[in-house]
Amino acid sequence: MSLAGAALSGVLALSAATPALAGPAHPDGSTVRTSAATADHQAAAISKAQKLKRLNQLTEKYGMPLWENTRVKWQDGHDAYHFDWSTDGCSHVSDNPGGFHFWESCARHDFGYRNYKKMHEFTRAHKKRVDDSFLQDMQNQCRRQWGPYTELQRKGCLKVAKKYYDAVRTLGHLQ
Template sequence: MIQLRTIASRTHSVSGGRVARGFHGGIVPLRTEVASDHRVNNPVGKRGKPFVKKLAISLSSAALSGIVAFSLAPPALAESTHAGRAGAPTTVSADAGRPVAAAYTRAQKLKRLGQLTGESQVSQTDWFNTRVKWQNGSNKYGFDWNTDGCSGVTDNPVGFHFWESCARHDFGYRNYKKLHAFSHANKKHVDKAFFADMTRQCNGQWGKTSIERKACRKVAKKYYDAVVTLGHL
């Protein structure tokens, strides 16, 4: 949280014959004709014509087998050939099968961002689960998940864990800015969620006394006031 830093002084061969590749790299053996004379390697002339004809048939069979394999491909592969189709966004697979950002519109991204940065416990849980998916390689909306926690101040004031609250606050700021939508209203939306997250932590962390919880809420209010005043920096 950059804003808090300010406050705290802040072609293959197979044994026995030649092969060809189908559409998906499938290896298809080519039929070879063994002639009874020395012109077996000469594809022209009277004796060469049957060989050329049969070779062409074998190659056609190889291509056909590739087409059949393509038509029987799983739905995920078939869908990838229609990336430009209107309607639901399509996910493109990276080299290692790692999904990358789908073609969501700016409006769709903003809507999803709003859902992930709300004040409620449901929104906080949604954000947490989505972050886990990102850690496992899924980032459908292309959000920026980088964070430096509660930079400039402690992540664990009076023994309460505020790192996650600070990380979600960072997430909101970074992505509204990335989408050029860091308006006063959206900043306020993210700041209020930050305060709600910290307050829930103060009230719900296990093993704390009422005095400790009260002290935690005071610190949470200071953190919140700081981002309200200086969070735009």
């Protein structure tokens, strides 16, 4: 399978898993689980425009730290926006090509595609935004992983990142 085909073959797979919902914390630090009715009320309180604004923030080019922080909160049961956090990593290609760790970049890319699609807002502009953020995330990983790389390692990592980016730009679908 070509890198381009493999890079996107699993992007459209959606997970039906729903995270546990948690309510406000008690003074003792424990959390209160909310009922499905309460969760539906909370979700209804957030408009589509508010959710889209938050999605734009989480998928912007330099938004990886915000996305990571928000993902940790989701894992702890806090996601008022009810985003789809499912991912298959780098979609049937290595999450670690040549030892370069691209899993988080791929997970954030999946997050952008899946949530814009679920909101019926996956335009060419949003696709480009998510794809460009994907490249930026991988390039940042190339620059920071394991301290200083040799120049050869850095160039190799950036070259692989560009190939992954080219694959999603070419094969990523708007449907």
